Amino acid sequence: MNIIKYKKLKNNKYKVILDNNIELTLYEDVILKNELLIKKSIDDKMLKDIKNLNSYYDCYYYALKSINSRNKSIYDMKSLLIKHEYDYKYIDDVIELLKRQGYLDDNQFSYSFINDKMITTNWGPYKIKNELLKHKVDENIIDSNIDMFTSDEEINRIEKIVDKMIKSNKSSGGSVLKNKIKNNIINMGYSISLVNDIVDKTKFSIDKDIVKREYDKLYKRYSKKYKDKELEYFIKQKLYQKGLYYEE
Numbered sequence: 001m002n003i004i005k006y007k008k009l010k011n012n013k014y015k016v017i018l019d020n021n022i023e024l025t026l027y028e029d030v031i032l033k034n035e036l037l038i039k040k041s042i043d044d045k046m047l048k049d050i051k052n053l054n055s056y057y058d059c060y061y062y063a064l065k066s067i068n069s070r071n072k073s074i075y076d077m078k079s080l081l082i083k084h085e086y087d088y089k090y091i092d093d094v095i096e097l098l099k100r101q102g103y104l105d106d107n108q109f110s111y112s113f114i115n116d117k118m119i120t121t122n123w124g125p126y127k128i129k130n131e132l133l134k135h136k137v138d139e140n141i142i143d144s145n146i147d148m149f150t151s152d153e154e155i156n157r158i159e160k161i162v163d164k165m166i167k168s169n170k171s172s173g174g175s176v177l178k179n180k181i182k183n184n185i186i187n188m189g190y191s192i193s194l195v196n197d198i199v200d201k202t203k204f205s206i207d208k209d210i211v212k213r214e215y216d217k218l219y220k221r222y223s224k225k226y227k228d229k230e231l232e233y234f235i236k237q238k239l240y241q242k243g244l245y246y247e248e
Contacts, residue, residue: 001042012061018042026050027057059086060094064103073109074099075136106137110145118149122161125149127189151194158190158198166202178202214239 001022007015014031016024030053031037034046042050062084063077072080074095081091098104110132117123117131125146132142165181178199185195218235226234 001047003036003040003042006037024050024054026054027061029057030054055087056090056093059090060097062086063094063098067098067103071109071112072104073106073135073137074104077104107141107145109135110137110141111148114145114148118153122157122188124157124185124189124191125154126191127187130189154190154194155198158185158195161185161188162199162202 002019003016004019005017007017009015009025012028014026014028016026016031016036018024026036030050033053034050036042036050059081063081066072066077066080077095077098078091081094082088086094095104113132113135114128117128123131128149129142129146133139162181162185165184166177169177182195182199185199186192218238219231222234223231
């Protein structure tokens, strides 16, 4: 088989046309490694080797493109390549090459992930760590980078979140609101002891406007079912469950 024509395509590819009407779409790397610009003749063994090498580069360039769109852990990349059904014999080699080239680095991925979540979310350090563990990043690597989330930073964030939650509260008060805020912030991944300490020191007054609004809502909803003292008792019980107290 002899090469009779080359045609440049997009994405670092060429169409190579052989004299038996076979058309190959090859990466430039494959053409250069096999000196196809010099050698015009291809036998069956060489054709098979060229196709295998081209499949390897297809896997490589797909991986490289996916990294350019979003940073990935080593585990993420392997999962992605398996999902797209690249041959296992190429996947490990591609991953090792990307690691050597600096495109895949779990330490850098961990650092960037933590920094990004600190900037764009209200996540605490424990939630960030748990998310990184889902990406199969080594725990020692995570712990070495999570230190950027200092105790002072964590305290400052908790205080701001508590203040924001109190201001945005529309339906509860007292110990009910306090416990709700504690649970929400702990679920965000903050230290239980720090959350308890900060929330317990915070004053939770009962907003009379909230009490009035909740009372009116309950009255409207249940006034057809209950009457007089029974209605008042029922409403007070419902308000109590929200940490609110109604005084006539």
